[in-house]
Amino acid sequence: MPASTAPDSGEVPDSDLVKRCQAGDTRAFDALVSRYRGRIYAMTYHMIQNETEAWDLAQEAFIKAWRALPRFKLDSSFYTWLYRIAHNVTYDYLRKKKIQGDGEFDDSRTEHKAAAGAETVPHGDDAPDTALKNAELGQRIHAAIAQLSPEHRQVIVLREVEGLQYEEIAATIPCSLGTVMSRLFYARKKLQELLKDTYENAT
Missing domain, CATH: 1.10.1740.10 (RNA polymerase sigma factor, region 2, helix turn helix motif)
Known part of the structure; x- marks a missing residue:
């Protein structure tokens, strides 16, 4: 909500x-x-x-x-x-x-549209025998988010933690809807790279 x-x-x-x-x-x-x-x-x-x-x-x-x-x-x-x-x-x-991201992505170059239902991080299993593994996964996800630039971290938090819709994020920051989509695209891409080992170990 x-x-x-x-x-x-x-x-x-x-x-x-x-x-x-x-x-x-x-x-x-x-x-x-x-x-x-x-x-x-x-x-x-x-x-x-x-x-x-x-x-x-x-x-x-x-x-x-x-x-x-x-x-x-x-x-x-x-x-x-x-x-x-x-x-x-x-x-x-x-x-x-002077906390800055690594500047690898410049989201002002072009605007990419990401599917509204696209997942940012893998969903864990809440079964008791995987609780410890999930706790470790949560720590790795938080650490990965912390490595994002402030702009990318912000949209990820608003979308995945706060649960805001794209239009609400655009009004909150404020910026254009296209900028929101672009930043989410690059933020998700960066998180996937940072969590690559996590994805592979989960399969």
């Missing part, structure tokens, strides 16, 4: 909470933080692979969001707006730390 899906029935809509925040209700903002802190932390963690710093970045994103709320016009979903703030905070961190 996409992370931008509306709250469950019975929950106060994001838009109502935002309006209350803009009127100075800090409790309404606390409710938004509680609703989305897990998703924002998951995004920052998948981007930088460090728990402590991921929490710090998530907190920084919420602080910036609180300060920017008076200017938020509700022209997009709150989560999309919040994700953009977290994305910028994380990218500022990456630039300062």
